[in-house]
Amino acid sequence: MYCGDETGAFIGDVGSHTCRFGYGGEDNPKYVTPSYVACNIEGKKHMPTSCYRAPSSGDVKSIYRLAANVEQGDGNNEDKPQIDPTAYLQQGDIVQDWDSYEHAWQTSFDVLRVRDTLKHTKGGSGEQVTTTKTSAGVTSTTLRSNSNQTEGKCAHPLLAISSGCTHAVGSKNGSQYDKAVKREQIVRQTEVLMEAMEATSVFIAPTPMLAAFSHGRQTCLVVDIGAGGTRVTPVVDGLLLNQSQRRSGRGGDWLGSIQQKALQKEHITVKPRYQLRLPQSSTRKIPAVFRRWALQDLMFELRTSPHESLATWRIDPTTPFVYPEDEGKTKKEQEKEEKSKGDNAMEVETDLEHTYELPDGTIVDTTTRIGKDLLRLPELFFTDDVPFVENDALSPNNSNSVLSEHSTLSNLPLHKLIHASLTAVGDSDVRKELCGNIVLTGGSSLFSNLEQRLSLELTTVVPSSYKCRVIASRNSVERSCAAWIGASVLTSLGSFQQLWLSRTEYEEYGATLAVQRFP
Numbered sequence: 001m002y003c004g005d006e007t008g009a010f011i012g013d014v015g016s017h018t019c020r021f022g023y024g025g026e027d028n029p030k031y032v033t034p035s036y037v038a039c040n041i042e043g044k045k046h047m048p049t050s051c052y053r054a055p056s057s058g059d060v061k062s063i064y065r066l067a068a069n070v071e072q073g074d075g076n077n078e079d080k081p082q083i084d085p086t087a088y089l090q091q092g093d094i095v096q097d098w099d100s101y102e103h104a105w106q107t108s109f110d111v112l113r114v115r116d117t118l119k120h121t122k123g124g125s126g127e128q129v130t131t132t133k134t135s136a137g138v139t140s141t142t143l144r145s146n147s148n149q150t151e152g153k154c155a156h157p158l159l160a161i162s163s164g165c166t167h168a169v170g171s172k173n174g175s176q177y178d179k180a181v182k183r184e185q186i187v188r189q190t191e192v193l194m195e196a197m198e199a200t201s202v203f204i205a206p207t208p209m210l211a212a213f214s215h216g217r218q219t220c221l222v223v224d225i226g227a228g229g230t231r232v233t234p235v236v237d238g239l240l241l242n243q244s245q246r247r248s249g250r251g252g253d254w255l256g257s258i259q260q261k262a263l264q265k266e267h268i269t270v271k272p273r274y275q276l277r278l279p280q281s282s283t284r285k286i287p288a289v290f291r292r293w294a295l296q297d298l299m300f301e302l303r304t305s306p307h308e309s310l311a312t313w314r315i316d317p318t319t320p321f322v323y324p325e326d327e328g329k330t331k332k333e334q335e336k337e338e339k340s341k342g343d344n345a346m347e348v349e350t351d352l353e354h355t356y357e358l359p360d361g362t363i364v365d366t367t368t369r370i371g372k373d374l375l376r377l378p379e380l381f382f383t384d385d386v387p388f389v390e391n392d393a394l395s396p397n398n399s400n401s402v403l404s405e406h407s408t409l410s411n412l413p414l415h416k417l418i419h420a421s422l423t424a425v426g427d428s429d430v431r432k433e434l435c436g437n438i439v440l441t442g443g444s445s446l447f448s449n450l451e452q453r454l455s456l457e458l459t460t461v462v463p464s465s466y467k468c469r470v471i472a473s474r475n476s477v478e479r480s481c482a483a484w485i486g487a488s489v490l491t492s493l494g495s496f497q498q499l500w501l502s503r504t505e506y507e508e509y510g511a512t513l514a515v516q517r518f519p
Contacts, residue, residue: 009491010114010154013161013207013484014104016064016092017227017252017443019047020484021108024159024491028477029484031111035063036293037100045100047107051294054274060290063100064163067091067228067253079270079295081257083388086402088249089409090169091228094181098188102196109197115154157201157500158193159487162186164206164233166242167406178406183515190514194506201500204518208233208240210486211441214478215471219430220437223418223454225381225445227252227296230414232421234434239519244424245408246417252444255377256299261388262321262370271360272298298359303377304446307356307366310378312452320373320380321387378447381414382457415457422462432466440472443480 009024020029038048040058048060068087082088095101109115168181186204193202208222212235224231229251234241260270272294278284302308354371356364365371380387403409407424410417418438425431438458440451451472458468473479490496501514 008156009159010112010156011159011161011484011487011491012105012108013481013487014063014095014101015163015226016062016066019063019104019108020481021105021112022484022488023112023156024488026488027485028481031108033104033107034293035104036289037061037063037097037103038290045103047104051290051297052273053277054284054286055290056284060287060293061097061100062289063095063097063104064092064228065090065094065096066289066292067249079260079291081260081264081295083254083257083261083386085229085249085254085386085389085411086409088229088251088254089247089402091249091251091253092226093163093165093168094185095188098192101189102192105192105197109154114156117155153198155200157203157491158197158199159203159205159491160189160193161210161483161487162189162204162206164208164240165231165247166245166408167247169402169405169409186515186518187511190501190506190511194503194511199503201502202506202514203500204514205487205490206240206519207483208235208245209238209519210484210490211482212238212439212486213489214441214482214486215439215473217437217439219433220439220471221418221421221434223414223438223440223442223445225251225414225440225442227444229254230381230417230442232418234421234425234430236430236434241425243408244421246410246412246421246424247408248410248412248414248417250381250411250414251442252300253296255303255380255444256296258321258380258387259299259302259374259377260295262374263364265321266364266368266370268358268362268364270295270298270358271362273359276360302356302364302374305356307375308377308447309375310447310449310453312449313456314379314382316376316379319383319385319387320376321370322385323369378450381450382453383413386411413457415454415461418454418458419461435462435466436469438468438470439482440470441479441482445472446476446479 011022011024011029013020013029015035017035019031019033019035021031022029033047033049034051036048037045038055038058038060039045040055048055067082068084068090069082162185167178189204190202193199207224208231211222211224212218212220217235218238219236222231222233222235224233229247229249231245231247233245263270272291274286274294354366356366358364364374366375403411410420412420422431422434425434438454440454451470455468455470458470462468473482478485499517501517505513
């Protein structure tokens with residue numbers, strides 16, 4: 001058991017898109033890497049740091065589940081983006097590859113020297129420093145590892161961050177299935193940290209609770225807009241109201257698929273950067289997961305460019321990429337009109353401010369109908385309609401839809417999703433307090449003016465007696481790493497130290513004690 005405020009805890013946040021690792025008490029994670037693990041033919045694994053270069057051989061796997069049907073097929077085939085937002089509800093809810101999960105922790109241990117017993121001592125770098133001076137007077141330093149140094153066991157308590165999802169998509173068996181999945185996830189995480197990482201003590205905390213702590217609040221409504229979707233979770237006195245949680249598949253990866261589909265409508269083929277490095281005659285097979293990662297990275301650059309904008313109020317009431325005037329026309333007539341408009345647009349001299357250049361040199365004209373809608377992409381967070389998808393397929397009454405599995409799954413726009421979560425809270429006093437403390441987090445919430453627009457849209461669905469206040473950090477790191485920062489704050493509190501699951505307790509009671517103790 002630990003006493004005092006400084007315990008030197010090591011924190012790991014393995015998400016569906018990014019892994020974040022670092023020591024407790026620091027302002028931000030020191031090791032950030034994508035949540036993918038590459039495995040060559042010989043079986044050796046490594047964490048790829050970039051999608052700019054294709055793997056020479058082997059496979060690439062995701063630690064968490066991805067959207068439905070995105071891992072099927074060959075990465076060399078024509079891309080068919082997954083534009084159904086309900087397919088992204090399963091992304092990031094449970095870990096699917098525990099070997100990759102363990103490898104992510106092992107890599108972070110090696111990079112940040114968690115097991116190095118001399119890292120905090122003077123001259124204990126474990127490396128030989130060689131200093132040379134050139135004839136030009138430039139001094140260079142070379143570090144060489146000391147092979148005689150032996151690493152000890154992990155002396156840091158480990159805190160792992162879980163997804164905190166109420167329902168696991170894929171079964172209609174109800175709450176018993178959800179409890180079994182949650183129990184299995186906690187048990188497996190505890191076993192990995194205790195057995196493989198040889199931790200002295202362990203704690204597992206959900207993302208919404210830690211995001212609330214990072215903003216200094218015990219009671220708030222956490223709105224997390226990530227790569228796999230949007231999740232609204234009420235947190236009351238540090239505990240989650242699981243049945244009031246609401247989830248939607250509208251997130252960063254879904255927006256990227258909409259972008260890719262819109263560019264295909266403009267007859268633009270998106271080529272990831274690694275494809276530009278390969279010769280045209282190359283027959284190398286690219287893993288489908290790796291190609292998806294590379295395409296999503298490219299679409300992220302497009303939607304975070306200065307061209308993108310979100311108005312603080314709804315200037316244009318139409319939905320991007322939804323054109324009712326084209327419903328009665330055939331596909332050939334639509335293509336003919338788009339081609340004629342494109343020819344007319346080529347006659348006009350295009351300003352550089354109204355174009356976007358893809359890595360392969362393809363120019364995207366933002367003055368066309370679809371080009372203008374690409375600049376309004378964040379509007380899809382607040383629209384009822386979904387482009388390129390029939391509304392009947394997204395109805396909760398559809399028995400084939402995953403929305404019928406659980407009440408926490410939804411396809412509502414962002415402001416209505418928050419309203420649905422608040423409505424599910426029974427206590428009116430708690431509901432009013434949650435309205436005044438709406439915390440906006442997540443890497444896909446970094447669009448400019450998003451918090452102002454959300455405040456305005458909430459006034460249209462929330463009664464006037466409730467005063468809504470959206471709290472969002474101006475710092476992009478604090479916004480995207482809110483859960484990790486909350487964990488860093490939590491492990492520094494002296495009152496928290498009695499909650500660790502020690503190795504002695506683990507060896508005596510097993511991992512079942514973790515299910516009872518962890519939130």
